[in-house]
Amino acid sequence: MGRAPIHSRGEAPVNRLNYAEPTEPAEPIDQTEPHEPTIQLIRIAEVRRITGLSTSTIYKMTNEGKFPRQVSLGDRAVAWIKSEVLTWGKNRIRKS
Numbered sequence: 001m002g003r004a005p006i007h008s009r010g011e012a013p014v015n016r017l018n019y020a021e022p023t024e025p026a027e028p029i030d031q032t033e034p035h036e037p038t039i040q041l042i043r044i045a046e047v048r049r050i051t052g053l054s055t056s057t058i059y060k061m062t063n064e065g066k067f068p069r070q071v072s073l074g075d076r077a078v079a080w081i082k083s084e085v086l087t088w089g090k091n092r093i094r095k096s
Contacts, residue, residue, distance in 0.1 A: 041071065041079035050085055 044055055051058070061067035068084035 037083070040082040041073070042082045042085065043077075043079050046082075047080050047085055051089060 042050075044058070047053075047058055048055060053061070058067060062069055068080055068088055070078040070080050073079050
């Protein structure tokens, strides 16, 4: 390819982007690995909207092991994993 271009002062060009040149080729990205889905947390109002159940029924069914358990977000806040609530609903539809 030849020589590096000479600038007006006889200097070699400067890497103005200020990063190190890679010394080894980067490893190829393995795109065959499945991506972990994003976990969405939903609060009680959304659980009620999705299921059509009242708050007391949701907690009663949770205590009986018939509904997904909530996860703690802090001292006085809980949420449910949306995919678990949706799966519960799909299973209820299949059983009916």
